[in-house]
Amino acid sequence: xxxxxxxxxxxxxxxxxxxxxxxxxxxxxxxxxxxxxxxxxxxxxxxxxxxxxxxxxxxxxxxxxxxxxxxxxxxxxxxxxxxxxxxxxxxxxxxxxxxxxxxxxxxxxxxxxxxxxxxxxxxxxxxxxxxxxxxxxxxxxxxxxxxxxxxxxxxxxxxxxxxxxxxxxxxxxxxxxxxxxxxxxxxxxxxxxxxxxxxxxxxxxxxxxxxxxxxxxxxxxxxxxxxxxxxxxxxxxxxxxxxxxxxxxxxxxxxxxxxxxxxxxxxxxxxxxxxxxxxxxxxxxxxxxxxxxxxxxxxxxxxxxxxxxxxxxxxxxxxxxxxxxxxxxxxxxxxxxxxxxxxxxxxxxxxxxxxxxxxxxxxxxxxxxxxxxxxxxxxxxxxxxxxxxxxxxxxxxxxxxxxxxxxxxxxxxxxxxxxxxxx
RNA sequence: GGAGAAAUGGCAGAGUGGUCGAAUGCGGCAGUCUUGAAAACUGUUGAGGGUCACACCUCCGGGGGUUCGAAUCCCUCUUUCUCCGCCA
Numbered sequence: 001x002x003x004x005x006x007x008x009x010x011x012x013x014x015x016x017x018x019x020x021x022x023x024x025x026x027x028x029x030x031x032x033x034x035x036x037x038x039x040x041x042x043x044x045x046x047x048x049x050x051x052x053x054x055x056x057x058x059x060x061x062x063x064x065x066x067x068x069x070x071x072x073x074x075x076x077x078x079x080x081x082x083x084x085x086x087x088x089x090x091x092x093x094x095x096x097x098x099x100x101x102x103x104x105x106x107x108x109x110x111x112x113x114x115x116x117x118x119x120x121x122x123x124x125x126x127x128x129x130x131x132x133x134x135x136x137x138x139x140x141x142x143x144x145x146x147x148x149x150x151x152x153x154x155x156x157x158x159x160x161x162x163x164x165x166x167x168x169x170x171x172x173x174x175x176x177x178x179x180x181x182x183x184x185x186x187x188x189x190x191x192x193x194x195x196x197x198x199x200x201x202x203x204x205x206x207x208x209x210x211x212x213x214x215x216x217x218x219x220x221x222x223x224x225x226x227x228x229x230x231x232x233x234x235x236x237x238x239x240x241x242x243x244x245x246x247x248x249x250x251x252x253x254x255x256x257x258x259x260x261x262x263x264x265x266x267x268x269x270x271x272x273x274x275x276x277x278x279x280x281x282x283x284x285x286x287x288x289x290x291x292x293x294x295x296x297x298x299x300x301x302x303x304x305x306x307x308x309x310x311x312x313x314x315x316x317x318x319x320x321x322x323x324x325x326x327x328x329x330x331x332x333x334x335x336x337x338x339x340x341x342x343x344x345x346x347x348x349x350x351x352x353x354x355x356x357x358x359x360x361x362x363x364x365x366x367x368x369x370x371x372x373x374x375x376x377x378x379x380x381x382x383x384x385x386x387x388x389x390x391x392x393x394x395x396x397x398x399x400x401x402x403x404x405x406x407x408x409x410x411x412x413x414x415x416x417x418x419x420x421x422x423x
Numbered sequence: 424g425g426a427g428a429a430a431u432g433g434c435a436g437a438g439u440g441g442u443c444g445a446a447u448g449c450g451g452c453a454g455u456c457u458u459g460a461a462a463a464c465u466g467u468u469g470a471g472g473g474u475c476a477c478a479c480c481u482c483c484g485g486g487g488g489u490u491c492g493a494a495u496c497c498c499u500c501u502u503u504c505u506c507c508g509c510c511a
Contacts, residue, residue, distance in 0.1 A: 047480040057492040061441040
């Protein structure tokens with residue numbers, strides 16, 4: 001969430017920049033500023049009331065000690081009034097904070113200046129494209145047909161065991177997926193990211209820390225018995241490593257990577273858009289995450305984009321990079337680059353990575369700060385991205401690397417798969 | 424799952440109703456000594472809010488309560504440890 005102080009000091013700017021999301025924040029911002037005003041003045045009143053009662057208590061203590069019981073009892077009576085007043089103020093303060101938070105939760109992050117205006121994914125700005133779209137043989141198949149033909153992914157079996165959106169990978173399909181996971185993790189650790197294995201279920205506080213809660217609980221599977229949530233992305237547990245943390249400036253930057261399955265309840269779309277591996281309830285993803293000094297975060301974002309580019313180039317997949325427009329930008333992000341691989345047989349682009357700078361938006365809620373060289377506490381910037389999301393990379397490989405004789409495995413993966421062809 | 428014990432500053436560890444934001448030790452920082460370092464000695468050293476700066480307020484696992492006053496008493500939750508049971 002945004003910092004109130006920032007909203008107060010940059011009111012017009014915040015409103016104007018949020019307009020890029022087609023988000024009219026005028027009313028909310030007025031409300032937030034008013035509530036904050038109220039919060040601070042109530043806090044001051046409460047502090048003063050407490051100071052009075054502390055002083056009285058001390059006095060009573062001293063009177064008892066020196067045996068002046070009567071005087072002490074007289075003072076005691078005086079405290080009841082202050083106590084009542086304090087209670088009222090406390091109540092009011094809590095209500096005000098609650099209302100203020102409710103408003104702040106609803107305001108999305110302020111887009112970076114270079115975020116293009118626009119409403120939908122049509123308005124995203126392509127910034128880069130690489131890799132040749134292969135000329136496939138006559139009768140080339142979409143990946144779900146290939147999966148069936150070579151018996152490497154079984155969607156029906158998943159239906160039987162669990163339900164739609166939970167595929168079963170078999171034989172070389174399973175091996176290829178594992179190869180990709182290991183390959184991604186190796187690339188990430190080579191680039192300086194520390195590998196983590198994090199829990200796949202998180203508690204309420206964690207869901208709240210990264211913004212899935214409140215409001216967006218519908219996208220997560222909820223284990224009500226224990227009040228835990230299955231993670232929709234490693235971002236949730238990985239970012240919450242840093243909840244309520246005060247770092248030293250020298251500890252920055254922090255770079256971590258981790259592989260997790262991801263669970264998404266979202267009902268999704270229909271037809272070809274959810275066909276095969278295009279959209280699943282459970283999928284695998286390798287995530288990269290950084291905690292940065294505010295001055296360095298955009299440089300870090302570029303670094304992450306370059307890193308993902310390098311991986312896709314090695315895989316020799318045709319892909320493009322989009323700078324998301326205001327309307328398509330995620331709630332918590334200030335700037336996002338999406339990577340899309342071209343699905344030749346489906347003739348469409350599939351999102352395989354999303355790399356974002358959240359600036360202080362997550363850090364504020366997480367209370368993730370660092371002590372700067374002046375000894376002041378400052379919010380860190382957080383960034384994350386996929387590197388990469390498995391199913392669509394798999395789909396991309398199956399479709400783009402298909403030949404009449406079978407699927408030709410990209411060369412960089414050979415040490416990981418141990419085979420060069422799925423036939 | 425059952426029985427018991429515990430949770431205090433970066434760490435260790437005292438403190439069981441009133442100058443306790445908290446003894447002491449270690450660690451950190453600064454200084455003395457030294458050519459330099461170590462040792463020794465001296466001083467200093469938690470966080471958040473608030474203020475121009477003070478004042479002041481809050482924080483002894485979380486939440487609630489008793490009391491004029493709570494680290495200290497009560498309730499509750501969480502976590503950790505020991506023992507038993509179960510188990511990949």
